[in-house]
Amino acid sequence: MASERVTVTVADPEGDREVDLSSPNRAVWPDAEGGPITKAELAEYVQLVAGPFLNANGNRPVSLQRFRDGIGGEEFFSKNPPKGTPDYVDAVTVTYNSGRRHPQIVLNRPSAIVWAVQMNTVVFHPWSSLATDTDNPVELRIDLDPQPGTDFADAVVAAHGLREVLREAGLEPFIKTSGNRGLHVFCPIEPEHEFLDVRHAVIAAGRELERRMPDQVTTNWWKEERGKRIFVDFNQANRDRTMAGAYSPRALPNATVATPLLWDELDDVDPAAFTVRSIPQRLADIGDPWAEIQSAPGRIDTLLEWWERDLGNGLGEMPFPPEFPKMPGEPPRVQPSKKVAANWDEEGNRVEE
Structure with a gap:
């Protein structure tokens, strides 16, 4: 039996475009408050928020987090344009950490976002660099990640402290919810430095914040050393490491959304209130x-x-993430509690027995 299919008319800058949507009544979020949120409702949402969504995430390489049968089903990531990708979905060739080069999806118009929904995308993960210059980020991004024993309120306190640090460094930070428990702080920057330099800038900001708030903030990579503190995840600044983009839904039961905020509203917001169903009215x-x-x-x-x-x-x-090649000056990739000093040289390389 053929699956149900509808045609969605999408307003693009070039004119209206028709995009087929299969299984429109499939429940993407079956347990959402107010009843299941379907694939058709998600397609409607991305059209309603397309302007601000593309302002934040367009013209960038993007990874699509896709779910075959709603958020409870099998998930996988798409980076490269699949066979049959329509011509209104753009792509750019990027260099990954391995040195491999390959085309990656770029979303530049509302119809492309709806196409991504048709491909069962729930979460959109844009790079911090533009398609016109993929090697040099236009944003410094910092992920404030609550550890066990901390919560969103603790992340808010850390965010205010981080804002002061970044302003002292001559940057103007913007903030959004992660769509989960944490906060993301973005600073627009001139695209004059490659990813490793931007990562070092994030580490410097994190260390300065940690010095000022040692009981509340940590830059320790190893979980066993973080304690009940907010982790400044500096490795999100690496090439091909991404976080949910602004106005992207999250694969959580109530369809929460990674939501840009005004700093003045940060202390009073409930991140759980920002959902696929509430964000269009908030924008209005x-x-x-x-x-x-x-x-x-x-x-x-x-x-x-x-x-x-x-x-x-x-x-x-x-330390770098485990999928990265060993980097110059990087400390040993081993939990501190399991490290045997005699097994590692001064450069952080394992000594072969």
């Missing part, structure tokens, strides 16, 4: 808090000076 009421995010990009020179200062004071490179 207050507009997009990130509408001007790229209007005045800053520079990371001061943060890189702090990085060099910390190097001079004996603070070296931080």
Whole structure:
């Protein structure tokens, strides 16, 4: 039996475009408050938020987190355009950490977002660089990740402290909910530095925040060392490491959304209130808090000076994610509690027996 299919008319800048939507009544979020949210409702949502969504996530390489049968089903990531991708979905060739180069999806118009929904995408993960220059980020991104024993309120306190640090470094931070328990802080920057430099700038900001709030914030990569503190996830600044984009839904039971905020509303927000069903009205009421995010990009020179200062004071490179090649100056990739000093050299490489 053929699956149910409808045709959605999408308003693109070039004119209306028809996009087929199969299984429109499939429940993407079966347990959402107010009843299941279907694939058709998700397609309607992405059209309603397409303007601010593309302002934040368009013209960038993007990874699509896809679910075959709603958020409870099998999930997988798509980076490369699949066979049969329509011509209104763009792509750009990017270089991954392995050195491999391959085309990656780019979303530049509302119909492309609806196509991604047709491909069962729930979460959109954009790069911090543009398709016009994929090697140099236009944003410094910091993920404030609550650890066990902490919560969103603790992340709010850390975010205010981080805002002060970043402003002292000459940057203007913007903030959004993660769609889950944490907060994401973005600073628009001039695309003059590659990913490793931007990562070092994030580490410098995180270390400065940690010095000021040692009981509330940590930059420790290993979970056993973090304690009940907010983790500054510096590795989200790496090439091909992404977080849910602004206005992207999350694969959580009530269809929460990663939502840009005004700093003045941060102390009183309930992140669970921002959902696929509530965000269109929020945009109608207050507009997009990130509408001007790229209007005045800053520079990371001061943060890189702090990085060099910390190097001079004996603070070296931080661990990279496990899928990365071993990086210069990186400490051993082993939990501190399991490290046997005699098995590692001064460069952090394992000594072969």
